[in-house]
Amino acid sequence: MSGVRLHSRGPSGTRRFGERIGRLLRAGDVVLLSGELGAGKTVLAQGVGRGMGIEDQIKSSSFVIMNEYQGPALRLYHADLYRLEDPEQVAELALDELAASGVLCIEWPERAGAEMPPEHLRIVLAYDGAKAREIDVIASGERYEAIVRKLRPRR
Ligand SMILES: Nc1ncnc2c1ncn2[C@@H]1O[C@H](COP(=O)(O)OP(=O)(O)O)[C@@H](O)[C@H]1O
Ligand SMILES: [Mg+2]
Secondary structure: OEEEEEEEOOHHHHHHHHHHHHHHOOOOOEEEEEOOOOOOHHHHHHHHHHHOOOOOOOOOOOOOOEEEEEOOOOEEEEEEOOOOOOOOHHHHHOHHHHHHOOEEEEEOHHHHOOOOOOOEEEEEEEEEOOOEEEEEEEEEOHHHHHHHHHHOOOO
């Protein structure tokens, strides 16, 4: 398992980091976003969308679990499982099939129990005061280790 940690000083820093990730993604990739309410999961997902060249702003709506956005080269499926009541509902979303045809970005993946794809990029955001966040990126699987290597600061 390998990872990288980043300190964000404000929403634009988190969004920019998401953009860097978005530029590295390709069809089949899975990104899981964890952290308390307001930690910045959606802000980071908005950056991912930007990085993929998507013009529409990614939004988390209260009633729709999954939203689709078409980019120039790739489709983004953005899911927010916060309101998921039964982990079995996730099976109905057919995540594996969706992921194969685009990028899957999931907020609150822990709501789905063990239903998440085993190989993924996990991003954990934590509060560090009102404006700052600690962002940890953890790779599970070789594909995601390659992404993490590209996210590491060069020295
Ligand atoms: N460093 C930061 N990174 C991301 N969001 C931040 C940061 N500092 C303050 N914020 C604010 O925190 C909130 C994060 O909201 P959101 O991304 O919707 O959280 P989540 O999806 O995790 O519930 C936004 O209002 C944003 O402006
Ligand atoms: Mg959110």
